[in-house]
Amino acid sequence: MAQLAQFDVRIRVGRESDAELIHRGLKLIAAHLSLEDKVTATVEDIRRHGFGTRPAFATLIAEVSGQFAGLCLYFDSFSTWSGRRGAYIQDLVVNPQFRGLGVGETLMRAAIARIWSEGGRYVRLSVDASNTGAHRFYEKMGLEWCQEERIYALRGDAFACLASPS
Secondary structure, rough: OHHHHHHHHEEEEEEHHHHHHHHHHHHHHHHHHOOOHHOOOOOHHHHHHOOOOOOOEEEEEEEEEEEEEEEEEEEEEEEEOOOOOEEEEEEEOHHHHHOOHHHHHHHHHHHHHHHOOEEEEEEEEEOOOHHHHHHHHHHHHHOOOOOOOOOOOOHHHHHHHHHOOO
16 A cells, blocks of 8 residues: 655645635545535535634645545633643544545644644544444544433534523
């Protein structure tokens, strides 16, 4: 198998002009999990919320020989218990043609270095329960599964109901 060092890999910060590329990367994750129908975000949503005066997230984009190889999308977080800044990695995806070359690890290392340089001291993420390849990848990178925590979510009509005045 080829190694990443044989290729011209470049990690760069995502720009507003990358909104379509970022959206395509997110759809790659959904396709990998056979959950394409779950992606309701549009390119315009990515553009509106990821850039401007108050961006909701940051993105690092990997390119190999000028081709889109993957992305890491994350946002700021804060631990009230440790009193430290950190980040939550929402999405990490590698274009299928570049999987197995170390692009994911390169993206993770670049994201963690950037988070560190901005004062972050931890990273958190969640992984789809059925994505065993991702579980192995993150464990190999040194991330630990937090058995003492569970993720709860409130979306759609249930969210709107609780947001409405009683």
